[in-house]
Amino acid sequence: MSINHGSSAPAFGAGIADPGPLGLAGFAMTTFLLSLANANILHASGEVFGLAIFYGGIAQLLAGLWEFAKGNTFGATAFVSYGAFWLSFYWLVNQTSSGVTAHAVAAYLIGWAIFTAYMTIASLKTTVVIATVFVLLTITFILLAISDLGNGHVTIGHWGGYLGLATAAAAWYGSFAVVTNKTWGRTVLPVGPLN
Numbered sequence: 450m451s452i453n454h455g456s457s458a459p460a461f462g463a464g465i466a467d468p469g470p471l472g473l474a475g476f477a478m479t480t481f482l483l484s485l486a487n488a489n490i491l492h493a494s495g496e497v498f499g500l501a502i503f504y505g506g507i508a509q510l511l512a513g514l515w516e517f518a519k520g521n522t523f524g525a526t527a528f529v530s531y532g533a534f535w536l537s538f539y540w541l542v543n544q545t546s547s548g549v550t551a552h553a554v555a556a557y558l559i560g561w562a563i564f565t566a567y568m569t570i571a572s573l574k575t576t577v578v579i580a581t582v583f584v585l586l587t588i589t590f591i592l593l594a595i596s597d598l599g600n601g602h603v604t605i606g607h608w609g610g611y612l613g614l615a616t617a618a619a620a621w622y623g624s625f626a627v628v629t630n631k632t633w634g635r636t637v638l639p640v641g642p643l644n
Contacts, residue, residue: 465515467631470624472512472528473582477620479505479535480586480613487593488610498539505535523571530568534561555597562590577641578623585616 479500485491513528541549541557569583589612596606626638 465518467627468512468515468519468528469524470627470631472509472516472524472531473620473624473627475504475508475512476528476531477617477624480620481617484589484610484613484617486610487613488607490610498543501535501539506532506539507536508532509535523568523575527568530564551597551601555594558590558594558597562587562594565590574644576623576643578619578626579640580643582616582619582623585612585619589613589616 479497482491482497482500486497509528510532513525513530513532516524516528541554565583565587569580569587572580572583589609592605592609592612596602596609622638623640626640629637630640
């Protein structure tokens with residue numbers, strides 16, 4: 450059960466396992482830890498940024514490339530893009546020598562909100578679970594962008610963190626459902642196909 454049921458896989462990708470659960474799991478765990486920091490529950494530290502590179506970044510990037518091989522344009526675009534998001538986020542926070550202004554971070558997040566909003570429209574032909582992830586993520590990006598505008602809006606940033614936790618939970622459920630359903634050979638955990 451791929452995150453996009455609308456495309457048939459070409460012969461080249463026919464033997465490749467569904468990379469969707471891997472991509473969703475990488476996204477979920479990294480989003481979970483960063484959202485704990487945004488909600489002011491946990492202070493961001495090395496574990497967030499390590500995950501941003503390896504699980505959120507590289508693992509999602511690989512999942513996206515496998516989605517390309519399977520002929521899944523939606524999954525490929527989503528996973529490669531969000532893999533690049535986590536890698537660029539790490540770079541933005543840790544490798545920019547001159548420092549990053551809050552307004553620059555807000556512009557960065559607005560750009561990702563725009564991308565996520567149009568991917569949300571496309572997600573409406575996948576499953577209820579995937580559409581839920583994209584709706585929640587769009588709102589999360591908007592709240593986090595607002596929190597970095599002007600003099601900063603800490604409370605709005607915390608709400609963005611809480612919504613990010615809900616986003617991570619939905620993505621984890623999606624990963625769990627696909628892995629379980631594939632392993633058991635039947636629908637154990639519904640995802641609600643929309644097409």
